[in-house]
Amino acid sequence: MQILVRKLMQRISHKQATGCRAYCTKMVADIGQPTHASHPQLLKEGEMTPGITTEEYISRRNRLLDLLPENSLAIIAAAPVKMMTDVVPYTFRQDADYLYITGCQQPGGVAVLGHDCGLCMFMPEADSHDVIWQGQIAGVDAALEIFCAKKAYPMRELHKYLPDLTYGRSKLFHNRQTAIPTYMKLESFQKFAKNGKVGDLSTFTHELRWIKSPAELKLMKESASIACQALLQTMFHSKTYPYEGMLSAKVEYECRMRGAQRMAFNPVVGGGPNASVIHYSRNDQKIKDGELVLMDVGCELHGYASDLTRTWPPCGRFSSAQEELYDLILETNKECLKLCKPGATISQIHNYSVEMLCKGFKEIGILKDEGNSLYNLLNPTSIGHNLGMDVHDSSMISYSRPLKPGAVITIEPGVYISSFLDVPERYRGIGIRIEDEVLITDTGHEVLTGSMPKEVKHIESLLNNFHPGMGMESHNNIRAASNR
Numbered sequence: 001m002q003i004l005v006r007k008l009m010q011r012i013s014h015k016q017a018t019g020c021r022a023y024c025t026k027m028v029a030d031i032g033q034p035t036h037a038s039h040p041q042l043l044k045e046g047e048m049t050p051g052i053t054t055e056e057y058i059s060r061r062n063r064l065l066d067l068l069p070e071n072s073l074a075i076i077a078a079a080p081v082k083m084m085t086d087v088v089p090y091t092f093r094q095d096a097d098y099l100y101i102t103g104c105q106q107p108g109g110v111a112v113l114g115h116d117c118g119l120c121m122f123m124p125e126a127d128s129h130d131v132i133w134q135g136q137i138a139g140v141d142a143a144l145e146i147f148c149a150k151k152a153y154p155m156r157e158l159h160k161y162l163p164d165l166t167y168g169r170s171k172l173f174h175n176r177q178t179a180i181p182t183y184m185k186l187e188s189f190q191k192f193a194k195n196g197k198v199g200d201l202s203t204f205t206h207e208l209r210w211i212k213s214p215a216e217l218k219l220m221k222e223s224a225s226i227a228c229q230a231l232l233q234t235m236f237h238s239k240t241y242p243y244e245g246m247l248s249a250k251v252e253y254e255c256r257m258r259g260a261q262r263m264a265f266n267p268v269v270g271g272g273p274n275a276s277v278i279h280y281s282r283n284d285q286k287i288k289d290g291e292l293v294l295m296d297v298g299c300e301l302h303g304y305a306s307d308l309t310r311t312w313p314p315c316g317r318f319s320s321a322q323e324e325l326y327d328l329i330l331e332t333n334k335e336c337l338k339l340c341k342p343g344a345t346i347s348q349i350h351n352y353s354v355e356m357l358c359k360g361f362k363e364i365g366i367l368k369d370e371g372n373s374l375y376n377l378l379n380p381t382s383i384g385h386n387l388g389m390d391v392h393d394s395s396m397i398s399y400s401r402p403l404k405p406g407a408v409i410t411i412e413p414g415v416y417i418s419s420f421l422d423v424p425e426r427y428r429g430i431g432i433r434i435e436d437e438v439l440i441t442d443t444g445h446e447v448l449t450g451s452m453p454k455e456v457k458h459i460e461s462l463l464n465n466f467h468p469g470m471g472m473e474s475h476n477n478i479r480a481a482s483n484r
Contacts, residue, residue, distance in 0.1 A: 060208060077179060081108075110180070172198045236463070332356045366423040415430070
């Protein structure tokens with residue numbers, strides 16, 4: 001019996017050492033992230049990450065090579081692990097450029113891409129202690145077999161191979177946001193840097209990421225749908241539980257229950273005067289009866305973010321002053337959406353929104369001077385931004401760039417009236433933003449967050465006709481009512 005037990009333990013130990021599941025009847029390799037073999041519920045056959053095929057990743061690499069100058073080399077490092085305490089890491093999030101090119105969702109690697117060498121990946125190695133505490137990770141074999149690198153080496157050999165890869169190059173490009181000393185301190189890299197021959201790779205990667213593929217758009221639509229459903233449930237929740245912290249927890253719960261991996265950013269839940277703080281994040285106050293709550297939320301689904309904002313009175317009724325301001329912001333939102341089409345620019349749409357809001361603010365009586373000083377206090381933000389793998393995506397793309405089909409932007413007019421501003425008292429302490437996601441199409445645009453109510457009559461009707469027994473099963477009927 002002891003011999004049999006010893007053999008069984010040896011077999012289990014061997015399976016764990018080789019990164020396979022000992023409890024499965026079929027041996028499935030664990031590479032530290034989902035694959036079709038390990039997570040068939042998430043990935044279809046042929047997909048490297050959920051929703052994105054291996055073929056598309058290879059196409060991305062080829063398109064990046066087409067943009068890179070001849071005889072240059074791209075160096076892309078994975079995002080670093082950030083620590084919350086000396087032993088507790090923050091939840092890891094991969095750098096968007098590294099993920100976009102490699103498909104690897106894990107830290108510790110460096111990818112090199114060149115016209116002659118293709119994709120070469122330097123991968124971290126896990127010792128037995130790391131595996132026990134953190135689990136398996138993708139190594140050299142996964143780089144070759146799963147991520148389809150042409151060559152792969154252990155990270156500890158970077159100093160040996162990178163000088164040869166950079167030798168004779170016209171220029172190097174790297175991701176400055178994730179650059180690490182491991183390669184930057186190498187003499188070969190330092191020579192390029194001293195001669196001014198190191199450029200920012202995001203100039204090219206942001207160009208690629210700006211226009212989304214059909215597969216990317218499918219994920220973005222799903223991410224937007226999840227965020228809309230979650231925010232709608234949170235809106236109902238707010239009448240019974242008017243607390244910023246509870247609403248923040250509720251929207252994250254609803255997003256995760258629908259498949260999101262994480263929030264795209266810390267939810268903004270500003271009640272009353274806190275709504276006038278544009279990126280308010282404390283979320284620790286009770287929302288008083290009669291106050292508005294502004295919720296700016298978004299989630300990430302398999303690497304793609306959503307972003308929307310709604311403002312409403314948890315009590316179920318807008319005051320006359322609140323509704324007056326809300327109607328102006330809503331009308332600006334609608335008119336700006338009409339401008340979203342190929343050839344338009346975010347800058348043009350922004351300028352139009354400023355004209356509309358200035359006119360409206362003057363009619364309401366909260367803007368008296370002709371200058372921009374008070375207006376910039378009422379609304380210092382842009383009308384929108386690009387959206388994709390990052391919330392503020394493709395930041396290297398100018399807002400003066402004509403929009404193209406496949407670009408996704410936000411339209412988010414707002415007003416933020418601090419309690420100390422010199423405006424009529426009834427408007428003080430009110431913050432309102434209405435934000436939608438917009439896909440630019442061949443014929444115009446598609447609002448990806450259109451299912452989330454924003455009309456005053458719809459919001460008040462939904463809040464006042466909701467009862468605690470209504471849940472996710474009632475969502476379709478509610479959404480249908482809001483679209484009438």
